[in-house]
Structure formats: structure tokens, C-alpha cells
Amino acid sequence: MATRLVQINMKALDDAALGRFWAEALGWGIDSEAPGVTNLEPVGFVYPDPAAVCIDIIARPEPKTVKNRVHLDLATTSTAHQAELVARLKDLGATLADVGQGDVPWTVMADPEGNEFCVLEPRPVYGDTGLIAAVVVxxxxxxxMARFWGEAMDWTVHEVADDFASLRSAAGVGPYLEFVRTPDTKSGWNRVHLDVSPYRGDDLAAEEARLRALGAADPGIDQSGISWRILTDPEGNEFCLLTPR
Structure with missing residues (x-):
């Protein structure tokens, strides 16, 4: 048994407006499975597929108050492409952001609801990821985190160090999942989190038990009205264990 990262879940005051921004930013298709839910995935994509990590944007009334602990890194192919992408994202409503990064070759930005993301300088490692280079935690x-997520998912651990760890789908496609050491500690509910799914035919309860044995925990909220499970990883980050697909 194993899970795989299938999407990120992002809260928004206006899910439709934020969905339009990210759909235009990524060149993805946009849909809605229910009021207050906006779904984004590449055009022609058949979910789930390791070639992409999709985005679900969920309407919530609480405003963003702290820096997100999960964000996207966008890949570029040249310095000219980086500058062009930054300019295009500004035209769509993104702004430059200062999270204390100092003088770095990448550009830190925020989407129209203040969610941070990075437009990276060209890096060969992301040459085949598509526009989303990495989901960064x-x-x-x-x-x-590499130990837990490497055992929780069937993704391959690519690099592990004291300050950085990365994983990618076993198929060698799609974005990386990266963990970067930061001095800040988690404060409150994560506005952006990971959603993982077991494979079709797997048992949700059995997979939940396996993840708990690896170090996942209960966030202590009422889950009686949902068909999926909400857990936390060893650092307290919430994630959803979706029904098998």
C-alpha cells in the first residue's frame, strides 16, 4: 500500500477569482465540483497522474494572516523567460513579496490573496517538470520529513540533507516535493496543504492506520461529516488522505 501526492489544497476568500488567476498563470483548465470549490488541472489531464499536481481552491472566510508554510516554485528556462514570466504574473494581479529572502536570484511573489510563490532562475534540475517546478514545505x-513522506508515498527520495530534502514521483515526471529548513515555527492551521490519495482498490482505513504508524497524527477536529481523512505529518502540517482513486 502507498499514497501519492495528487493535489494541493488552497484556501481563499474568493475561490473563483483566485482560480482564474492561477488558471491563467499556469495555462491550466478550470472547473468547479461544487459551490465554493474551484478545481485546476492541465488541459486534457486525466486525474490522477504523476505528470502534474493539481490545485483545489476552497472558499473560507478567514483571511490570510501569516506566511504560508507550503508554496509553489515556478520553473523558467532562461533569465529572459524569468523576467517575462514575472511581468506576465504582475499583469495578472501578482505582486512582489518580501519574506526576508535578501539578495537571491529567484523572485518571490504573492498571488492576489497574498499566497507566496517563487519564480525561479533557470535550474537544469527542473528542465522537465513543466511550469510548476516544486511544491515546497x-x-x-x-x-x-523525507523519512516520513518517503515511506508514506511511493515517491522516490532524491536528496536528503540537514537543510533540504526532495522527492519526486517514481515515474520521474511532474514537480518535486521539497522540504526546506526555516527558523519559523508553525502557527495555526495551514492555509495551503497537501492532498494524497491511495490507489484504486486500496482500503482507506488501512492506509490511515499505516500512516499513523509512520508518525501521522490526528489534528483533533470533527471529521464525522467527510468521506476522507485529515491527518498531520510529524511537524504538525495538516494533509488530507483522500478516498482511493
Whole structure:
């Protein structure tokens, strides 16, 4: 048994407006499975597929108050492409952001609801990922996060160090999942989180038990009205274990 990262879940005051921004930014299709839910995936994509990590945007009334612990890194192919992408994203409503990054070759931006993301300088490692280079998670212990997520999912661990760890789908396609050491600690509910799914035919309860044995925990909220499970990883980051697909 194993899970795989299938999407990120992002909260928004206006899911439709934020969905339009990210659909135009990524060149993806946009849909809605229910009021207050906007679904984004590549045009022609058959969900789930490791070639892409999709985005679900969910309407919530709480405003963003702190820096997100999960964000997207966007890939570029040249310095000219980086500049062009930054300019295009500004035209769509993104702004430059300062999260204390200092003088770095990448550009930190925020979407129209203030969610941070990075437009990277050209890096060969992301040459085949598509526009989303990586889903990045702030971490106090990247080694432990690589241990947990490497066992939780059937993704391959590519790099592990004290300050950085990365994983990618076993098929070698799509974005990376990266853990970067940061000094800040988690504060409140994560506005952006990971959604993972077991494979078709797997048992949700059995997979939940396996993840708990690896170090996942209960966030302590009422889950009686949902068909999926909400858990936390060893650093307290919420994630959803979806029904098998």
C-alpha cells in the first residue's frame, strides 16, 4: 500500500477569482465540483497522474494572516523567460513579496490573496517538470520529513540533507516535493496543504492506520461529516488522505 501526492489544497476568500488567476498563470483548465470549490488541472489531464499536481481552491472566510508554510516554485528556462514570466504574473494581479529572502536570484511573489510563490532562475534540475517546478514545505527537520513522506508515498527520495530534502514521483515526471529548513515555527492551521490519495482498490482505513504508524497524527477536529481523512505529518502540517482513486 502507498499514497501519492495528487493535489494541493488552497484556501481563499474568493475561490473563483483566485482560480482564474492561477488558471491563467499556469495555462491550466478550470472547473468547479461544487459551490465554493474551484478545481485546476492541465488541459486534457486525466486525474490522477504523476505528470502534474493539481490545485483545489476552497472558499473560507478567514483571511490570510501569516506566511504560508507550503508554496509553489515556478520553473523558467532562461533569465529572459524569468523576467517575462514575472511581468506576465504582475499583469495578472501578482505582486512582489518580501519574506526576508535578501539578495537571491529567484523572485518571490504573492498571488492576489497574498499566497507566496517563487519564480525561479533557470535550474537544469527542473528542465522537465513543466511550469510548476516544486511544491515546497517549510520544515524544522527536512531529514525527518523525507523519512516520513518517503515511506508514506511511493515517491522516490532524491536528496536528503540537514537543510533540504526532495522527492519526486517514481515515474520521474511532474514537480518535486521539497522540504526546506526555516527558523519559523508553525502557527495555526495551514492555509495551503497537501492532498494524497491511495490507489484504486486500496482500503482507506488501512492506509490511515499505516500512516499513523509512520508518525501521522490526528489534528483533533470533527471529521464525522467527510468521506476522507485529515491527518498531520510529524511537524504538525495538516494533509488530507483522500478516498482511493
Amino acid at each position: 517549510d520544515s524544522t527537520d527536512p531529514r525527518e
